Amino acid sequence: MADVKSGANPLFLREEELRQAMELLFFSYRDFTAEPDQILSHYGFGRAHHRVIYFVGRHPAMTVSELLDILRITKQSLSRVLSQLVREDFIQQRPGTEDRRQRLLELTEKGKKLESELIENQRRRIARAYRAAGADAVAGFRTVLYNLMDEDGRKRFDHIETLQPATVRR
Amino acid sequence: MADVKSGANPLFLREEELRQAMELLFFSYRDFTAEPDQILSHYGFGRAHHRVIYFVGRHPAMTVSELLDILRITKQSLSRVLSQLVREDFIQQRPGTEDRRQRLLELTEKGKKLESELIENQRRRIARAYRAAGADAVAGFRTVLYNLMDEDGRKRFDHIETLQPATVRR
DNA sequence: TTTTTACGTCAGCCATATTGACATATATAA
């Protein structure tokens, strides 16, 4: 109770701190994905569909390659999920204007509706956690997750100034 | 640069903050599990084996029911993975002393070696992130993840005073 | 003694990932 930071000195990462971090990640991720998984199962979809819907919603006119790069799966794996989403009219494809080999991906209205349903669910959870934890904690949460990523993945967030090392440590 | 907390006011969870949280979780978890997955594949194991090894290592003499409760999978699913680990001498079982129906689970020496290998890998990543983020950020990271969990999962951490709401918010 | 609990197992199904091989259309470089 005395010292909020007692277990957090990174220079002395003791067994308990280490395990605590691993378990917090495991359990929070488990719970974070459980409800969307539930929703998706009503549509006969799984977590893979969620990821595709999410990133296409995030980056309209995304190409297949970009999506593969984000998801880090093979095109064969993506193909099954993506073509299912296209077939059932959640996502639509159109040829690229500059490069007509590309299939630019967009959510249809139906896709946007599902996207909202999934996002709203997670929004509630995140809002609750952020509110309970407070603004300073949220900043710390974002900074640690950012640094947990590979160099490569961190680039994706480089436009966000509050995540940059220089601005984060006072 | 000006305001570290600019994007973190939980009362106004804007689209960008929401998406940022979702993506930080997705990418950091993806990268956090990628290397262990690599190691495990050398043994012909997957992430499911990792989870079993981890929690048995964490709680020696754990029963099968406790493990099922943590992992939230069916006993049939666990059975395949667990019996493989027992067969290949990573985990050993012994009857409970009080209740002889139970099979108490323990890591063998071989199991402990694999556990260390996996933990050491993640320790480096966590240590790096903690060091880069700083102690305050670490406290925030832990607090947010804690609150992201279901009520139920949070109980697992209730013995850790630095995660309790009263002590976390000044 | 009966019922419940802890655990295991068999059989079959499904989702999601993999690798390898091959095809097509289009862009780009020689």
Next chain:
DNA sequence: TTATATATGTCAATATGGCTGACGTAAAAA
């Protein structure tokens, strides 16, 4: 122009890790 590289798709086979349902055994508890 021709050759090569790229973006995408698809077929086939395989593996992992979930699931449900059914059934069985040993031991605890009522």
